Each structure stands twice: as structure tokens, then as C-alpha cells.
Amino acid sequence: MTAITVHCLGAFRDLGNNFTVEVDDASVASIRAAVSSHLLEINRTDLEGVLKRSVFAEGDELLRDHATVSGHEVSLLPPVAGG
Amino acid sequence: MDLFARKKGERYLCGLIDGPCQTSGLDVLVQDPAHGAIAQFFGVVRNHNEGLSAAAVDYDVHPELALKALSELCDDICGEYPVRLVIVHSRGLVRVGEASVVISASSAHRKDALGAASAAIDQLKIRVPIWKKEIGLDDEQRWLDGHSLRKD
Numbered sequence: 001m002t003a004i005t006v007h008c009l010g011a012f013r014d015l016g017n018n019f020t021v022e023v024d025d026a027s028v029a030s031i032r033a034a035v036s037s038h039l040l041e042i043n044r045t046d047l048e049g050v051l052k053r054s055v056f057a058e059g060d061e062l063l064r065d066h067a068t069v070s071g072h073e074v075s076l077l078p079p080v081a082g083g
Numbered sequence: 084m085d086l087f088a089r090k091k092g093e094r095y096l097c098g099l100i101d102g103p104c105q106t107s108g109l110d111v112l113v114q115d116p117a118h119g120a121i122a123q124f125f126g127v128v129r130n131h132n133e134g135l136s137a138a139a140v141d142y143d144v145h146p147e148l149a150l151k152a153l154s155e156l157c158d159d160i161c162g163e164y165p166v167r168l169v170i171v172h173s174r175g176l177v178r179v180g181e182a183s184v185v186i187s188a189s190s191a192h193r194k195d196a197l198g199a200a201s202a203a204i205d206q207l208k209i210r211v212p213i214w215k216k217e218i219g220l221d222d223e224q225r226w227l228d229g230h231s232l233r234k235d
Contacts, residue, residue, distance in 0.1 A: 010143055010214030011226040053231040057212075060147045064235045075145060081229030082142075082149075082172060082213030083126050083184055083204060 003072060004031055010078040011050050015042070028056050029065040031074060054078045086146055088154045095157040095168040099144055103181035104171050113167040113189035122196035124204050126184035128177050132227075136220045142183060144174040145212040152211040156203065164199040166190045172213060 001022045008015050021034035032051070039047050056063045057075045087098030096112060110121050128140050149172070157168055169187040177183045184207065188199040209230040216226050 009145055009212070010216075010229075013143060013216075014226075053233060055232045055234075057145070057148060060151045062148075062232060062234075066235070075148070077145065077148070077212055077232060078214065078226075079229035079231040080209065080212050081215045081227045082211045083208045 002026060004034070004069070005073045006031070006035060007073065007075045009075060010080075011047060012054075012076050012078060015044065015047075026068045026070075027065070028063045028067050028069065028074075031056060031069070032065060035076065050078050051076075086150050088150055093167075094161045095170075097150070097153040097157050097168075097170040098172075099146060099149060099153075099174050100171055101175050102173060103177045104173055104183065104185045106182050106185055109169055109185055109187035110189075112169045113187045115167055115189055118167065118189040118191055118196075120191070120193035120196040121187060121189045122193070122200040123188075124184075124186040124200045125182045126204065127182050128179050130179045132217060135217075137179065137217050138220050138222075139176055139178040139218045140183060141176050141216040141218060141224075142172070142174045143214040143216065144172075146174075148212045153207070156206050156210055159206070160188075160199050160203050163202070164188070164190065164195045166195055166199040168199060168203065170203055170207065172207070172211070174213070176218075 007018045023030040055077050058069050085100045089096050166188045171185050173183045186200050186203045188196045190196040
């Protein structure tokens with residue numbers, strides 16, 4: 001198992017600045033599934049819909065779900081609303 | 084900490100600034116003796132949204148990604164329009180009546196400056212990793228929905 005630190009942005013800030021999930025592999029799809037389980041564990045399934053529309057990033061690169069992360073930290077980006 | 088990126092050749096300047104944006108002096112940044120038009124757009128926090136009263140908006144930003152997205156946006160706009168361009172967006176607290184985003188574009192003729200400013204704010208809203216937390220008069224807070232960056 002690998003520990004991945006998820007940095008929270010936007011609506012996910014309600015969960016704190018970051019949290020950690022454990023994954024079997026470093027794919028973004030696995031991280032997304034682990035975050036979904038985390039939301040269930042902490043009783044925040046109201047954020048599940050936001051999670052489905054969110055994207056993960058590593059550094060300054062947005063990641064598709066089939067990608068794998070090279071490090072142990074990702075950012076979780078909900079739908080954007082600048083302006 | 085304010086963050087800015089400037090394109091080689093100085094066709095554009097874009098950045099993030101803590102707190103409200105200044106709306107004065109932007110024209111100087113895009114002035115060009117060959118340009119006869121300057122178009123400016125100020126996005127200002129209003130006192131209502133979706134039927135609720137608002138006192139302020141707290142902008143959350145991913146600085147590294149936002150600056151990259153703003154630079155790419157400026158590259159695209161400057162590729163489409165023959166303009167000089169400035170885009171600055173706030174992060175942190177911006178109160179009603181204060182500007183959260185300022186855009187200034189200059190061109191030889193008005194159509195390009197107006198088109199560039201309009202395209203810039205349209206694209207900024209759907210491409211740049213920035214999030215709004217609206218703060219009501221009673222200090223109630225809510226995150227506003229936006230545009231998904233997910234491509235799969």
C-alpha cells in the first residue's frame with residue numbers, strides 16, 4: 001500500500017488543507033476511488049458529486065484517471081469558478 | 084505573495100494578487116503607439132447571487148496551476164487577436180464593490196481589443212483553477228459551483 005497526500009482546494013477545503021489515503025497502485029483512478037471511500041468514512045458523501053466532476057493534479061499537470069502519479073502528493077481540483 | 088508571468092516580447096502580463104485588484108493604471112500597461120483602442124473589463128463582487136445577499140467572496144487559488152492556465156490563456160488570446168493584454172485575478176477576500184479580476188487589452192482597432200477582453204473573461208471562468216466561497220451578510224459561507232476541468 002502507498003500513502004498519498006491529497007491537497008484540498010475549493011469545496012474540499014471543508015475537509016481541511018489535506019488528508020491521506022492508502023492505495024494499492026499509483027493510478028489516479030485508484031486515488032479517486034480511495035477519496036470516495038474516505039468521503040463515505042467521514043460522512044461527507046454530499047461531496048461525492050463534486051468529486052466525480054473534479055480532476056487531480058500533480059505539480060502543475062492535470063491528470064487523467066488512467067495516469068499514474070510519480071510522487072506521493074496530489075491536488076484535488078473541483079469545478080472552477082473564477083471571475 | 085503576488086505572482087506574475089510576463090511573455091517574452093511583452094505581449095502580455097498576467098498574475099494573481101492578494102486581495103482586491105486595483106482598477107487604475109491598467110491602460111498604461113498595454114499602451115502602444117500603434118494601438119488606437121484600449122478595452123478594459125473589471126469583474127466586481129456584487130451584493131447578491133442566486134437570490135441570496137452577499138457581503139464578500141473569498142477566492143481560493145492553486146497558484147502554480149492558475150498562473151500556468153492564465154499564461155496559456157494569454158498565449159491563446161494573443162494568438163487569436165493582435166493585442167497587448169493584461170489579466171490579473173484576486174485571491175483571498177474581496178468585498179462587495181471591489182474588483183476580483185481586471186483585464187485590459189489594446190489593439191490597433193477597437194474590434195480586436197473588445198474581442199480579446201471578452202474572450203479572456205469567458206475563458207478565464209472555465210479554465211483557470213480558482214474557486215469562489217461566497218460569504219453572506221450573516222457570515223454564512225458556501226462554495227459556488229463551476230466548470231469541471233475533467234477530460235475523461
